[in-house]
Amino acid sequence: MRPTTHEIYGRRRSRNVGLGLTLAGFVLLVFMVTVVKLNAGHEVRGLQASQGAAEMSPPALALEAPTLDASHIPSAAERAAARAAEREAGGN
Amino acid sequence: MSDTSWTTRADAPEAQFGDYVTLLKPRVMRLVVFTALVGLAAAPMAVHPVIAFASLVCIAVGAGASGALNMWYDWDIDARMRRTARRPIPAGLVAREEALGIGLTLSVFSVVMLALFANPFAAALLAFTIFFYVVIYSMWLKRATPQNIVIGGAAGAFPPMIGWAVVTGGVAVESVLMFLVIFLWTPPHFWALALFRNDDYARAGVPMLPVVAGARSTRVQILVYALLLMPVAVGIGFTGIGGPIYLAGATVLSVMFARGAWILWRRDEAAAEADAHLVEKRFFGFSILYLFLIFGLILVEAVLAAAGLALPALPLAH
Incomplete structure (x- = not known):
C-alpha cells in the first residue's frame, strides 16, 4: 500500500525527532564522561603533585647552590683551575 | 523540485x-x-x-x-x-x-x-x-x-x-566462566526453537540441526549441552563472583534445565506433533528465564558484596 503524503511527513518527523534526541543524548554522554575523566585526571595530578613535592623537598635546597651568573663568565684559566681541583678531589 | x-x-x-x-x-x-x-x-x-x-x-x-x-x-x-x-x-x-x-x-x-x-x-x-x-x-x-x-x-x-x-x-577465570555459561546455553536454546520452527528454517535453506540431522539427533544434543552447562553454571558458585545464594539458585535452576532437556530427549515426533510442540515451547521459554536468573543471581551476589552483606565465602572462593 502506498503511503499518503501525510503519512510520509509523519514518518519523516519521527525520524528527525528520533535522530535529534539520539544526537543530544550522545553529546550529553560525551560531556558527562569528559567531566568525570577530567575530575579523575585532576585528582591524579593532585596526588602526583603532593607526592612529587615530598620527594623534591631535600634537593630543593639545591636551589640555593650557585647558578650560572651571566655577569661572571669564567675564564679559560679559571675553568682549568676548577678541573684540576676536581681531579685532585677525585684522587683523594 | x-x-x-x-x-x-x-x-x-x-x-x-x-x-x-x-x-x-x-x-x-x-x-x-x-x-x-x-x-x-x-x-x-x-x-x-x-x-x-x-x-x-x-x-x-x-x-x-x-x-x-x-x-x-x-x-x-x-x-x-x-x-x-x-x-x-x-x-x-x-x-x-x-x-x-x-x-x-x-x-x-x-x-x-x-x-x-x-x-x-x-x-x-x-x-x-x-x-x-x-x-x-x-x-x-x-x-x-x-x-x-x-x-x-x-x-x-x-x-x-x-x-x-x-x-x-x-x-579472568570468572569472566571466562560467564562466557561459557552463555556459550553452552545457546545451542539448547536455539535448537528448542528450531524443533518447532523446523519448517521455517527448511524453507529458508538454513541448515539448522533439526533440518539436517533430524529431530532425534537434535534432542540428544540438547540434552548433552544441558548436562555440560550444569557444572559450569554451578562452578561459578565456587569462584570470587559466586556465593551461597548463587550456588543454591544455580544448582536448582541447572537441575530444572537438565530435567527439561531430559523430557525433550524422551519425547518423539509423534508426541510433539500431538501437542503442537508444547513441551518444546515451554523449554524454550524456560531457557530464557534460566539465563536471566543465573546472571541475576551473580548480580545479587555482587550487590550484596558491594553493600558488605555477602554471606561467608565458600571454601574454594577467593
Whole structure:
C-alpha cells in the first residue's frame, strides 16, 4: 500500500525527532564522561603533585647552590683551575 | 523540485525511527546489556557510574550494529521465514545499503568510543565480537553447517567478558566462566526453537540441526549441552563472583534445565506433533528465564558484596 503524503511527513518527523534526541543524548554522554575523566585526571595530578613535592623537598635546597651568573663568565684559566681541583678531589 | 521527483520520493519506502531501532535487534540488545552489566558489576574493582553507563551504551550499540549487519546480509533468509519476514529490510521499509551503512558506522563508532570511555582491551573485545557475529556466524557458518549456532553462539557470549574488561582491562577465570555459561546455553536454546520452527528454517535453506540431522539427533544434543552447562553454571558458585545464594539458585535452576532437556530427549515426533510442540515451547521459554536468573543471581551476589552483606565465602572462593 502506498503511503499518503501525510503519512510520509509523519514518518519523516519521527525520524528527525528520533535522530535529534539520539544526537543530544550522545553529546550529553560525551560531556558527562569528559567531566568525570577530567575530575579523575585532576585528582591524579593532585596526588602526583603532593607526592612529587615530598620527594623534591631535600634537593630543593639545591636551589640555593650557585647558578650560572651571566655577569661572571669564567675564564679559560679559571675553568682549568676548577678541573684540576676536581681531579685532585677525585684522587683523594 | 519537479513534480516527477516528488512522485518518485512519495513512492519510495519511508521508514519511521522505530524501524531503524528494530534494525538493531532491541530484544537481543536487552540480553547483551544485562549480561554486560552483570560482568561489569561482578568485577573485583569498580568504575565511575558514568563510565559504566557510557560503556554499556557502547556495548549495546555495538551489538545493535552487528544486528543491522546481520539483517543486511541475511535479508533473503529473513524474507522467507515467518519469524523474520516483517523485519525492516524484507518489509521494504529500510534499504539494504542503508542497513549496511548504519551497521558499519555504528560498529566503528561503538568500538572507538568504548576505547575512549573505558580501555582499548574492552574495545578490542567488542570489535572481535562484532566481527565474529557478522563474518564468522552470519556470512560463513549460518549457511554452511548445522553446528552454526554452536560456534556462532560465542558472539552472544562475549558481552559479560566485555563488561568485566571495562573494569579490569583484562580476562579472568570468572569472566571466562560467564562466557561459557552463555556459550553452552545457546545451542539448547536455539535448537528448542528450531524443533518447532523446523519448517521455517527448511524453507529458508538454513541448515539448522533439526533440518539436517533430524529431530532425534537434535534432542540428544540438547540434552548433552544441558548436562555440560550444569557444572559450569554451578562452578561459578565456587569462584570470587559466586556465593551461597548463587550456588543454591544455580544448582536448582541447572537441575530444572537438565530435567527439561531430559523430557525433550524422551519425547518423539509423534508426541510433539500431538501437542503442537508444547513441551518444546515451554523449554524454550524456560531457557530464557534460566539465563536471566543465573546472571541475576551473580548480580545479587555482587550487590550484596558491594553493600558488605555477602554471606561467608565458600571454601574454594577467593
